[in-house]
Amino acid sequence: MAKVFFTSDHHFGHKLIIDFESRPFADVAQMNESMIASWNTVVAPEDKVFHLGDFSFLNKEDTSSIVARLNGYKTLILGNHDRGRSRNWWLETGFHEVSEYPIIYKDFFFLSHEPMYMNKHMPYVNVHGHIHGQKYEGKNHFNICVEHWDYRPLSFEQIRDSVVVSEEG
Template sequence: MSNVFFISDHHFGHRHIIDFESRPFADVDEMDAYMIEKWNAVVGPQDKVFHLGDFSFLNKEKTKRIVEQLHGYKYLIMGNHDRGRTRSWWLDAGFDEVSEFPIIYQNFFILSHEPMYMNKHMPLVNIHGHIHGQKYESAQYLNVSVEHWDYKPIEFAFITNKVVPSEEQ
């Protein structure tokens, strides 16, 4: 049986993100290798990963080499830093599916790069990235930026246990 995972904001090849987000790496080579290792430690070859944007700052050849190393079926929802490239560029770089827009997953989760406006009456949860180490204090938002999860994709089962209210409540 395959599992589903979510993650965002790797910024592969982006040396300035180390300082911007106080990432604990000496350089981008160390950061990129660590993030690939963390991904593959939890994601199996048959699993599906939704990457919620800002994947790589590298050229297509180097990006493709990283994508090829990562386990699973990879679905990119383009982030603000991914938009300088076309959907077909990302497909050529190795993603299995690419969306330029947020998507609804299982009729309850809005998957987007940037957090979306959610009023308290909306019966949905926004799984997002973009804001890195920050997060909203609301059960309607879950930030899956790498900084919150030790650079590992988060399993959907964990998310549903965390954000979907049980009937006993």
């Protein structure tokens, strides 16, 4: 049975992100290859992946090459570094769906690139990226940036169960 995964902020091809976020890679080539391998260790070809933005700094050809190597049906929610390119550009690189706006998934997750304001009465958990190694306080937020999760996407169940446990604890 197909699973659903979430991830963000790979910054494929972005040399400076290695130093900015103390990523454990010697160079961009190693970073890119390692992140592709990590993705494919958890995501099967029939799975669905929501990428919550800041996917690639590479040109269209190189970005397309990476997208083609990643398992799953891929939906991109545009991040701040993705918005300089059109929705069509991203579709042409191989993403199956591209959204310029947040998405509500299963009446439970509010998927966005940047953390969104969530008051205590909102029935959602904001799964977001953008802030990399930082943590946004509060049980209504879940930072899916690759730095927190060993550069692997997390499944719906992993996030849901983590949020439910933290609310009970």
